[in-house]
Amino acid sequence: MLSRRQFLGVVGAAASWPAIGLGDSPVSEWGSPVFDLHFHMRGESAANVRHLDGAGITSANLLTRAAAGDQVRALQTAVPGRFTWFCSADPATPQSVEELTARVKAGARGFGEMKYHLATDGPEFRRLYTLAAELRVPILIHFQEVDHFENEGTWSPGFASSFERMLKAFPQTTFIGHADAFWANVSAGYHNEAAYPSGPIARGGITDKLLGDYPNLYGDLSANSGNNMLSRDPAFTADFLRRHQNKLLFGSDCACTDGHGSGVSQGNNPGAARLAGKCVARETLTVLKRSTSSEIFRKITWDNAHSLLKIPA
Ligand SMILES: [Zn+2]
Ligand SMILES: [Zn+2]
Secondary structure, three states, X not given: OOOHHHHHHHHHHHHOOOOOOOOOOOOOOOOOOOEEEEEEOOOOHHHXXXXXXXXXXXXXXXXXXXXHHHHHHHHHHHOOOOEEEEEEOOOOOOOHHHHHHHHHHOOOOOEEEEXXXXXXXXXXXXXXXXXXXXXXOOXXXXXXXXXXXXXXXXXXXXXXXXXXXXXXXXXXXXXXXXXHHHHHOOOOOOXXXXXXXXXXXXXXXXXXXXXXXXXXXXXEOOHHHHHHHHHOOHHHHXXXXXXXXXXXXXXXXXXXXXXXXXXXOOOOOHHHHHHOOOOHHHHHHHHHHXXXXXXXXXXXXXXXXXXXXXXXX
């Protein structure tokens, strides 16, 4: 016999019931509502909704650039209650402080995605760490030191060597870590050998330790990097999710068009071929679902983001 939760899951998948407004708490085919922290805003309103609906996602956080304010407002008006947003601006430009301040005053709930060729502990990023603390919003950072294509260059280099000093120096700043270097360093002994290392996780890695030691650090599980880390070592994954159940956030960073893997899913990134033709959101929700309890699943895919982004539940 199906439990109520399973029943609602089956009905939700088969009949595409609205994700919000079914009884008191929203449900989805995943058994509980799902919030995607890492969703790059698409040009057309309908394309944004198509990915959420296709992957069974309730609501999402749009990652935008400073110029995209009107587009965000149009989407929020057209589809009320399903989108929050972050905004990014180049930390190397002096106007980034004004731009980000204005966007937060206009409703952005964080800085991101911050993906720039600037050192993690450099003056440009430090200026924005201070600003994020003043504005009381989190800053979402892409850490990557192995090229996906020739001459790509590093993004926020210095994660393994310098980031702990930033966590200490900016205790009032809430950091959300993401991408290759952040998740590869869950395993000890990693030295940028590959963007997406495989095989069992060596216990005691830097990222695991930082998540345990610093209340101002959270982890965004999006993209191939997050999915790859979760897929390497099932016993480790179950324990990792349990230990950091209040610090981890589901995100997709998926570029597929329909929530089922259509379109170009891993363009310009041959190293991520394992997810080509697949929806990253679906793949990561599936590994989370089989790796943890429904209570922890709900925290990672819904509750934690609502607390951190101060979204009314
Ligand atoms: Zn990224
Ligand atoms: Zn997708």
